[in-house]
Amino acid sequence: MSKSIRGGVPICFPQFGRTSDKVSPQHGWARLNPWTVASETPTSVTLTISSVSPSCTSGRPDDGHWPANSTCPFAVTLSLTVTLTSTGSLDYSLKITNDLDTTAPYQCLLHNYFQFDFSKDQIEGLENYSCIDTQPRGSEGTGMSYFTQGPDPITLDGEVDRIFHPPQDKPSVLVKLKSSSKTCTISCSAKSGSGSIPVSAVVWNPYISKAKGMGDFDDEGYKNMVCIEPGIIDGQRVLLGKEEVVIEQVIEIE
């Protein structure tokens, strides 16, 4: 199977993490397969991938991840346009199209890697989000914990793998990564014909032992990075027949 790069913005689709049957690869097949350049200008590029294209094989039935002799259960096309704007922001527009009349289950997440000083920088914007902290905390910590994120900025102090689901009045997400010299703002929203879709966000830093265990990651790399990953991951969603969902993300440095 192909491997995702550990940087930039891998697209997790059709699921974040593993499926309950553990058949599909972690974070889905979209980040494992080649995308096609559909068009480009000096400041933008549009890339596409279809679940049924012959080049999309990693994580698919012929890769041993689905039962033998099964065919792709759905036909979905992803189209990603990335634009460097005149103000210097990077704009991402990801269109997810169900090419069939039948429904297709999905989740989708932009697995952004950012430069981040582990010991000093701070994360703002997730106040009042419902947090699932997947990492045991404290000497007696076991399993996950659930809480509402308070008003203080988030700082990193160990392995961090937290899923933030938005309060009801906040379908889009706006996260700020603050260092002493600059602020990086990540905003993300999602919509389909029927209206906005709530955007959650994952914050991830592997810290010492997980960094050492990852063959494609520098042992000390955790000190200079964080992943801020907005996406549609609150439960299992369903694309209706021929439905189009668009996820928009803007990254800006002030």
Ligand SMILES: O=P(O)(O)OC[C@H]1O[C@H](O)[C@H](O)[C@@H](O)[C@@H]1O
């Ligand atoms: O190693 P990967 O498959 O790229 O996943 C890297 C990370 O992605 C997300 O942030 C998940 O919440 C983490 O649990 C996972 O470790």
